[in-house]
Structures are given as structure tokens and as C-alpha cells.
Amino acid sequence: MVHHGGRTGAAGGAGLDDVARLAGVSLSTASRALNNHPQVAAATRERVLAAAAGLDYVVSPDASRLAGGSSRARVAVVVPHLSRWFFGRLLEGLEVGLRGDDPRGVDQLLFLVGDVAGRRAFFEDLPARRRVDAAVVVGFEVDEAEQRRLELLGVSIVSAGGPSEPFPSVTVDDHRAGRQAVDHLVHLGHRRIGMLATLDPADRGPDRRTQAYRTALVDAGVPDDPELLVRVAFGAPGGADGMSRLLGLRRPPTAVFAYSDEIAAGAVRTLRRAGLRVPEDVSVVGIDDHPIAELLDLTTVAQPVHEQGVVAGRMVRTLLAGGEPPPSRVLPTQLVLRGTTAPPREAAP
Amino acid sequence: MVHHGGRTGAAGGAGLDDVARLAGVSLSTASRALNNHPQVAAATRERVLAAAAGLDYVVSPDASRLAGGSSRARVAVVVPHLSRWFFGRLLEGLEVGLRGDDPRGVDQLLFLVGDVAGRRAFFEDLPARRRVDAAVVVGFEVDEAEQRRLELLGVSIVSAGGPSEPFPSVTVDDHRAGRQAVDHLVHLGHRRIGMLATLDPADRGPDRRTQAYRTALVDAGVPDDPELLVRVAFGAPGGADGMSRLLGLRRPPTAVFAYSDEIAAGAVRTLRRAGLRVPEDVSVVGIDDHPIAELLDLTTVAQPVHEQGVVAGRMVRTLLAGGEPPPSRVLPTQLVLRGTTAPPREAAP
DNA sequence: GAGGGTTCCGCAAGCGCTTCCGGATCGATC
DNA sequence: GATCGATCCGGAAGCGCTTGCGGAACCCTC
Numbered sequence: 001m002v003h004h005g006g007r008t009g010a011a012g013g014a015g016l017d018d019v020a021r022l023a024g025v026s027l028s029t030a031s032r033a034l035n036n037h038p039q040v041a042a043a044t045r046e047r048v049l050a051a052a053a054g055l056d057y058v059v060s061p062d063a064s065r066l067a068g069g070s071s072r073a074r075v076a077v078v079v080p081h082l083s084r085w086f087f088g089r090l091l092e093g094l095e096v097g098l099r100g101d102d103p104r105g106v107d108q109l110l111f112l113v114g115d116v117a118g119r120r121a122f123f124e125d126l127p128a129r130r131r132v133d134a135a136v137v138v139g140f141e142v143d144e145a146e147q148r149r150l151e152l153l154g155v156s157i158v159s160a161g162g163p164s165e166p167f168p169s170v171t172v173d174d175h176r177a178g179r180q181a182v183d184h185l186v187h188l189g190h191r192r193i194g195m196l197a198t199l200d201p202a203d204r205g206p207d208r209r210t211q212a213y214r215t216a217l218v219d220a221g222v223p224d225d226p227e228l229l230v231r232v233a234f235g236a237p238g239g240a241d242g243m244s245r246l247l248g249l250r251r252p253p254t255a256v257f258a259y260s261d262e263i264a265a266g267a268v269r270t271l272r273r274a275g276l277r278v279p280e281d282v283s284v285v286g287i288d289d290h291p292i293a294e295l296l297d298l299t300t301v302a303q304p305v306h307e308q309g310v311v312a313g314r315m316v317r318t319l320l321a322g323g324e325p326p327p328s329r330v331l332p333t334q335l336v337l338r339g340t341t342a343p344p345r346e347a348a349p
Numbered sequence: 350m351v352h353h354g355g356r357t358g359a360a361g362g363a364g365l366d367d368v369a370r371l372a373g374v375s376l377s378t379a380s381r382a383l384n385n386h387p388q389v390a391a392a393t394r395e396r397v398l399a400a401a402a403g404l405d406y407v408v409s410p411d412a413s414r415l416a417g418g419s420s421r422a423r424v425a426v427v428v429p430h431l432s433r434w435f436f437g438r439l440l441e442g443l444e445v446g447l448r449g450d451d452p453r454g455v456d457q458l459l460f461l462v463g464d465v466a467g468r469r470a471f472f473e474d475l476p477a478r479r480r481v482d483a484a485v486v487v488g489f490e491v492d493e494a495e496q497r498r499l500e501l502l503g504v505s506i507v508s509a510g511g512p513s514e515p516f517p518s519v520t521v522d523d524h525r526a527g528r529q530a531v532d533h534l535v536h537l538g539h540r541r542i543g544m545l546a547t548l549d550p551a552d553r554g555p556d557r558r559t560q561a562y563r564t565a566l567v568d569a570g571v572p573d574d575p576e577l578l579v580r581v582a583f584g585a586p587g588g589a590d591g592m593s594r595l596l597g598l599r600r601p602p603t604a605v606f607a608y609s610d611e612i613a614a615g616a617v618r619t620l621r622r623a624g625l626r627v628p629e630d631v632s633v634v635g636i637d638d639h640p641i642a643e644l645l646d647l648t649t650v651a652q653p654v655h656e657q658g659v660v661a662g663r664m665v666r667t668l669l670a671g672g673e674p675p676p677s678r679v680l681p682t683q684l685v686l687r688g689t690t691a692p693p694r695e696a697a698p
Numbered sequence: 699g700a701g702g703g704t705t706c707c708g709c710a711a712g713c714g715c716t717t718c719c720g721g722a723t724c725g726a727t728c
Numbered sequence: 729g730a731t732c733g734a735t736c737c738g739g740a741a742g743c744g745c746t747t748g749c750g751g752a753a754c755c756c757t758c
Contacts, residue, residue, distance in 0.1 A: 026708045061480050063744035066411045066713050083438040088431040095461040110459040112444040131410050236644045295585045375738045412714035415743050
């Protein structure tokens with residue numbers, strides 16, 4: 001609970017009235033001068049500007065907004081994580097897209113809703129304090145109840161890095177990305193392909209990458225073997241752990257599709273520690289084109305993370321400008337061949 | 350430029366007057382009921398609350414703030430990067446610290462000031478729109494001019510993950526961290542120790558890690574060889590590149606101290622590609638205890654990134670509560686022995 | 699040099715909310 | 729049954745700013 005006496009936040013800031021007095025004009029003229037209205041004489045404007053500068057005057061955004069003045073828009077940026085590369089990188093793009101060429105820019109309110117509690121708190125609370133003009137939901141799917149909450153709020157919503165049916169969104173086709181990865185392994189001749197899927201489906205909605213894995217195998221005529229699909233915690237340790245489990249199988253896979261590059265990195269480590277060579281003994285492919293993928297020479301399916309942010313930011317801007325809800329965009333993914341995939345050893349050349 | 354007609358952001362939101370009318374009370378009573386003032390009868394409060402709920406009433410934070418009501422505090426979070434693990438992780442901690450046990454929490458305004466332009470824009474602009482009650486500057490040092498700007502603004506400042514003299518800050522002792530890393534190499538018997546320092550000194554202020562490298566060598570009685578200090582871009586590719594340069598020397602180092610784990614990771618890659626073994630042929634040590642360090646079994650100096658955020662968040666809270674400026678805190682770093690350091694080959698056992 | 703435009707500025711009415719202050723209502727008290 | 733406190737509530741004055749409207753002052757024009 002924070003109490004604000006007088007002029008919010010400022011030490012002892014001058015008010016518009018002070019500026020007006022010093023400049024020898026009325027309050028209204030001072031206001032108009034500062035807002036660059038055309039109907040104030042250049043000389044007067046100068047005088048007001050000088051007075052404002054001299055007094056270190058700064059407008060009260062609250063009063064300004066309240067009085068119906070134009071003002072910098074506020075948008076909520078809602079993310080479940082921040083220490084994961086994907087989210088940070090996307091937010092960097094988002095900033096670019098939101099800034100656009102607008103000198104005023106947009107204020108971004110950051111909401112970290114990692115756990116269920118935080119998430120609930122956010123959706124309960126946001127509407128209760130009509131604080132934003134738009135919201136960007138990054139990397140997770142809002143459920144129906146949350147959706148209603150947001151609509152009630154009346155703000156524009158854009159979803160980035162994860163689908164969210166009713167709202168404009170910018171994503172990649174996770175199913176296709178998964179297919180690109182698994183099909184690559186299939187084409188190399190692999191038949192026994194494991195998958196390291198992630199728990200935490202809340203992060204990305206229904207796991208289309210896992211679906212892609214299944215359908216790719218069906219299409220390739222490979223008999224289904226549920227043992228080969230293991231669910232792990234997100235991150236390299238999870239991947240390492242999952243790979244161990246896969247290696248413990250009676251017939252381990254000759255290739256592994258990891259939900260993400262970080263998981264793939266963990267898998268590679270386990271393989272190396274187990275004395276297996278990558279890709280000679282086991283192939284590994286991930287998704288994201290995380291910096292670590294380049295570092296480890298990891299074959300992966302790249303997705304344009306930064307660009308998803310940029311596009312989402314731009315969508316918000318058009319929404320804010322009162323434009324039509326922009327159509328959702330699906331950005332392309334691309335297989336990046338590196339050194340962790342090769343034909344299986346037993347395969348005919 | 351966004352114009353707001355009527356009630357900001359809301360679709361067709363009801364006003365407090367509507368609530369009051371529906372509840373059959375006056376405006377003032379309605380306000381008091383919603384703000385849990387004690388002097389409104391329980392029954393009346395119920396009625397008002399019901400009316401508010403029925404009308405989906407949400408207060409206008411602008412009006413509320415303007416009228417001098419208590420309100421959720423706003424703090425600016427200023428970061429130069431977001432795709433780097435350090436910053437994301439620190440911000441996760443910051444969120445925890447800022448939230449504290451306060452159910453109302455704190456609104457975080459995110460400012461990404463990666464490039465010089467963005468940074469200037471931020472410092473020019475923030476004071477011009479007195480929008481926050483406090484600011485957290487993460488991972489870089491504000492210069493004198495910027496500092497004045499902030500003070501003029503009259504908001505409390507806290508610096509995290511990077512020292513900033515006049516403000517309360519929470520950091521690690523970068524000099525000590527550097528010493529821990531380099532001394533470790535020295536103790537192992539290394540005499541020819543290279544360093545991969547980073548460009549971009551703006552990120553972390555004067556580079557104390559590099560200073561530590563120099564003094565550690567002096568203390569060890571190792572003659573100075575400027576060739577062994579190379580500056581690289583931040584990140585793994587930079588580290589890889591720098592390591593190549595080091596390997597191109599007439600007498601390459603037997604150990605390398607990298608400014609960060611990401612740079613160290615790049616260095617390790619180059620070494621492996623060059624057919625050199627780590628740590629048998631060359632030792633490598635980094636700083637941060639980035640997740641990649643564990644993955645690569647990289648010896649490093651750990652710093653409590655998340656905790657720096659938490660502590661900074663708490664500092665802001667005490668400042669916001671009107672408390673004394675809390676003393677700066679220096680959190681401990683710790684050498685984490687892993688598999689990339691060993692005595693040099695020629696060293697006596 | 700009077701009529702008609704322009705240009706520029708001040709008055710005052712709010713934006714939606716909070717809170718001071720005084721008044722009404724009611725039960726308890728002597 | 730009149731008096732005194734509590735207890736609750738309403739009236740009204742702003743918070744600091746924007747903007748519609750009308751009024752001065754000014755420059756043209758015929």
C-alpha cells in the first residue's frame with residue numbers, strides 16, 4: 001500500500017499551473033503549448049517550453065490520461081518464464097515491434113506468471129484494475145475461463161509463440177516443425193526413433209510436436225512403441241535424464257527427437273558420457289535453433305523467435321491504432337543440418 | 350498517439366457512480382465500501398460489493414491515483430538485454446523480491462535499453478513522464494549524466510547485477526570472482542594463462558574481472574604478456590573466435606579464463622575442434638554458473654543470479670515503503686570445480 | 699474606415715475518483 | 729424523555745490536466 005501525496009512520485013515537482021504563471025499565460029495555453037497544439041503562437045510556445053524546462057516540469061500521466069488526453073499506451077506482456085532463451089529473445093523482438101517508429105513508444109507492463117498461482121493471480125487481478133490497453137500473451141495458451149476474463153476486460157489481446165484460438169496470434173507451426181525433425185531422421189533411414197517430450201504442456205498448449213512425432217512414425221510405417229516416448233522436465237538436465245532412460249531400454253533408439261534444443265543438449269551429454277558417439281551411434285535432433293545448438297553443432301529445426309516478437313508487437317500496434325484485428329500469422333520453420341544426425345549404423349548406405 | 354474516450358480501455362465499463370446508484374448509496378460511500386474503510390456498515394458494504402460485481406465494475410487507476418488514493422506502485426525495470434540468461438534469471442528473482450508478500454504487488458514497467466540510442470531515449474524520456482515510483486537498473490552502470498536525470502526525477506533507484514555508486518545496489522564482487530577463477534588456475538600450476546575478455550564494457554561497468562586477471566598474474570609473479578588478453582564479442586561465437594586467436598599465438602596459453610561461461614563454452618568448442626583436449630591440454634574456467642556450465646562440465650565461478658534479483662526487489666520495497674535507503678549488498682561467489690580445469694601437462698605433479 | 703476573417707488566448711467544465719467535514723440516525727445513559 | 733456518543737452516510741471540494749467555446753485583438757478587403 002503506497003500513498004501518494006501531492007504530485008505522484010516527484011520530489012516536489014512543479015505543476016502546470018506554475019509553468020503557466022511563470023510563462024505568463026493561462027493554464028489552457030500552457031497545456032496546449034506543451035502538447036504542440038497548432039493554435040498557440042510560436043513565441044508563446046517557446047516561452048512556455050522554456051518555463052517548463054526551467055521548472056523541471058513533468059506532466060502527470062495520471063491526470064493527463066484522466067482528462068482524456070492522448071497518452072502513451074500501456075500493454076501487458078505476460079510470460080511464464082524469463083530465464084529461458086526463447087522467452088527473452090521473443091521479448092527483445094516484441095520490444096522492437098511495439099516501439100515501431102513511434103517516438104512515444106509503448107509502455108510495457110511485465111507480468112511473470114510462471115506458476116499456476118501467479119497465473120491465476122494475474123488473470124483475476126488484471127481486469128480488476130483496468131490498467132492496460134492491450135496484452136500480449138507469450139508462449140502459452142490461455143484457457144477458456146482466462147479468455148473470458150480478458151474479453152470482459154475489453155483490451156486487445158495478441159498471442160505470440162503459442163496459439164490461442166480466439167486471438168490474433170503469431171506462431172510457428174509446431175506440428176510441421178516436428179515433422180521436419182522426425183522426417184529428417186526417417187529419411188536418413190532411422191526406424192527406431194525416440195522422443196524426449198516435455199512435461200509442462202501448459203507452456204505451449206497441446207503438444208503438437210509430440211503429435212507430429214507420432215504421425216510421422218505412422219506415416220513411415222514404423223510400429224508404435226510407447227516405450228520410446230519419454231516425458232522429461234524442460235531443460236538440459238531433463239534431456240540428460242530422459243536419454244538415460246532411453247538407453248536403459250532393451251532396444252534403445254538409433255535416433256532421438258528432442259522437444260527443444262536444450263533437452264537435446266542434455267541428451268547429447270548423456271550419450272557422450274555413455275561412450276556413444278553422436279551421430280555415428282545415435283542421432284539427435286532438436287527444435288528452436290537455440291544458441292546452444294550452434295555451439296554443440298546440433299541439428300535442429302530453426303524457428304524465428306525474434307521475428308515472432310516483432311510481428312506480435314506490430315499486431316498490437318495496429319490493434320491499438322484502432323485497426324481491424326490482424327490475421328494470425330504462422331512463421332516458417334526450417335531444418336538446420338548440423339553434425340548430430342546421420343544414417344543409422346546398420347542402415348544400407 | 351492513442352486517444353481514450355470515456356473510461357480508459359474498458360469496453361463500456363460502469364463507473365463508480367453507476368455502482369453507487371445501483372447500491373442505493375452515495376458516491377462516497379461506494380468508494381469507501383470498495384476500499385474497505387471501516388466506517389461503512391457491513392450490510393452496506395455487501396450491497397456495494399454486489400453491485401460492483403454485477404456491473405463488472407473496475408476502478409480507474411488513473412483517477413484513483415490522481416485523487417490521492419493509495420495504489421499499486423510502479424517500478425521501472427531497466428535492462429540492456431533479455432536473451433541472455435543472466436538478465437532473464439535475475440528478472441525472475443526480481444519479480445519474487447518485488448512481489449514479496451504484498452497481495453497487491455508492484456507493477457513492473459519493462460525498459461529494454463540495449464543500444465546506446467535506446468538507453469539515451471530512456472533516460473531522456475523517463476523523467477519527462479513521471480511514470481514510476483522507483484527504478485531498478487540491471488547489469489550496467491549509469492553514467493553521471495544519467496544519474497542526474499534519475500535524481501531529478503526523484504524516484505528511488507536500485508542497481509542490480511552491476512555496481513552503481515550512488516545508489517543502493519546488490520552485486521557480486523566481480524574482482525573477487527575473477528581472482529577465484531584465475532587463482533584456481535595459478536594454484537593448479539598454470540603460468541601461461543590467457544583471458545577472453547568481452548567488449549561492450551558498457552554492460553558491466555569497468556571490467557573488474559579483467560583487472561582481477563591482471564592482478565592475479567602479478568601476484569603470482571607471472572610476467573605480463575598482453576598478447577594473452579584478447580577481447581571478444583559476448584557469447585559463444587565470440588569465445589570460439591577468441592580462442593582461435595589465442596591458439597594462433599607462438600606460445601599459446603595452457604589455461605584460459607573466460608569472462609563468462611558462454612564465452613568459455615565457445616572456447617571449449619574451438620579447443621575440441623582443434624584436436625586439443627580439455628583439460629589435459631588446455632584448462633578453461635568461466636564465470637556465472639550458467640546452465641551451460643553444468644552441461645559442458647565447465648569449471649566456473651558461480652554467482653547467485655536469482656538471489657541478486659530477489660534482494661534488489663526487496664530493497665525496492667523498503668524504499669517504496671519509505672524506509673531508509675538500504676545498504677548495498679555484495680553477494681558471495683563460489684568456485685565450482687568441474688571437469689575443464691587440471692594442472693598443466695608440463696607441470697611437476 | 700467599417701465589416702468580416704484569422705489568430706490566439708482565457709474561462710470553465712469536466713475526467714473518475716478520494717476524503718474532509720458535518721449532519722442524520724440510533725441506541726444507550728442519567 | 730432529553731442528552732450525549734457512536735456510528736454511518738452524503739455533500740462537496742478537489743487531484744492535475746485537457747478541451748469546447750467564446751471573446752480579444754489583429755490583419756485584410758472593398
